Amino acid sequence: MVFSEIVRLAIDSFRSSKIRFALTALGMVIGSASVILVFTIGSTGKQYVLAELQKIGTNMVMLEYQGGGAGAINEYRNDFLTRDDERAVDEQVTDVALSSPMLEMHDRVTFPGGIAKDVLVLGVSPQYKDVRDLVVLSGRFFDEEDETTHTKVAVVTEAFAQEMFGSSSAAINQSFQLTGIPFTIIGTFKESVPTFGQSEIADETILIPYSVGRYFTGTDNVKQIFFSIRDPNDVEEASTEIVNVVHVRHLASSVYKTTTLTSLLTTAAAIANALTVMLVLVSAVTLAVGGVGIMNIMLATVRSRIREIGIRKALGATAREIKLQFLIEAVFISLSGGIVGTLLGLALPVSVRVFTDYSVPISVWSVVIALGTSTAVGIIFGTLPANRAAQMDPVESLKYE
Structure with missing residues (x-):
């Protein structure tokens, strides 16, 4: 058949x-x-x-100091990152599109009802908004003019605005004090994706111009530097170049680490x-x-x-x-x-x-x-x-x- x-x-x-x-x-x-x-x-x-x-930023590279940095015999000193390191990377790594330093401070702020809470204050540049893909809910983010003129302005999280003034919109143009110095709120923001406290931004975080924050810390040292890479496919290569540029500027025993989302993805x-x-x-x-x-x-x-x-x-x-x-x-x-x-x-x-x-x-x-x-x-x-x-x-x- x-x-x-x-x-x-x-x-x-x-x-x-x-x-x-x-x-x-x-x-x-x-x-x-x-x-x-x-x-x-x-x-x-x-x-x-x-x-x-990816909303967090697949093209973002975060650089931070991990430790090391011995000086003279029996002497140990930290070898922190500086704003000059950021400028050097911007000039030498062509894949970098944007960058922002970040310095970190803590202060106590009195909320309605006389409740004083510890808040996180981050000194960043205007480019930080785009590097971290932040969402401005009301008002605006500080700009280069605010940075240059050392204007005492702040952009706060939605949680901070609601607890202090009742809503994001009501917080605009309101004032509060950091170490006795009045700051004017010009905007409120949130992260594009909730990170539940796993990023550098906490629930009650205040962003101020880096030039202003520098006077509070009294040092040129920065905690972290954020870079935005033009092409997400070049992130790993660019992160290696960034570390190499920074290493040349510091002690050979100092350790610097870059963090990207590539491995997480x-x-x-x-x-x-x-x-x-x-x-x-x-x-x-x-x-x-x-x-x-x-x-x-x-x-x-x-x-x-x-x-x-x-x-x-x-x-x-x-x-x-x-x-x-x-x-x-x-x-x-x-x-x-x-x-x-x-x-x-x-x-x-x-x-x-x-x-x-x-x-x-x-x-x-x-x-x-x-x-x-x-x-x-x-x-x-x-x-x-x-x-x-x-x-x-x-x-x-x-x-x-």
């Missing part, structure tokens, strides 16, 4: 028992749809997490991929259950068609052809369910993309895996019934009642 004749026999078998065929394929429909949806959900979650991390992507694979494997259990159903139905089919098998063998059909016929029937059931399930699984993400503004990712690999797994399930779970049919004795089959 040629292959086309075997396929026609399988199709005729399905036509004679449409309901049984549909119910058997239902498990594969559910399993394939689950694989597609799990892939979509995993890819969407990965896309969201990476997008949120890579780790987050790897975790998201691992979770997606795990969920796909869990959803594949449904396909295995569907495969067991196919095997049971095919075993029952073989039993109900014993006389047919005997007649076909008596007419010259080989064991290989009998086996191939029942194996094709199992694969047809499995693959048909896989195709329907794949279409149903794709219907949801496609509908979301068409009828909403959300760009839900659709993975071609999820379709390949769903259809490939469906075919494999049909072959694996259809082999036993097909072998049993092929091994039947034609004489005994013809006698079967």
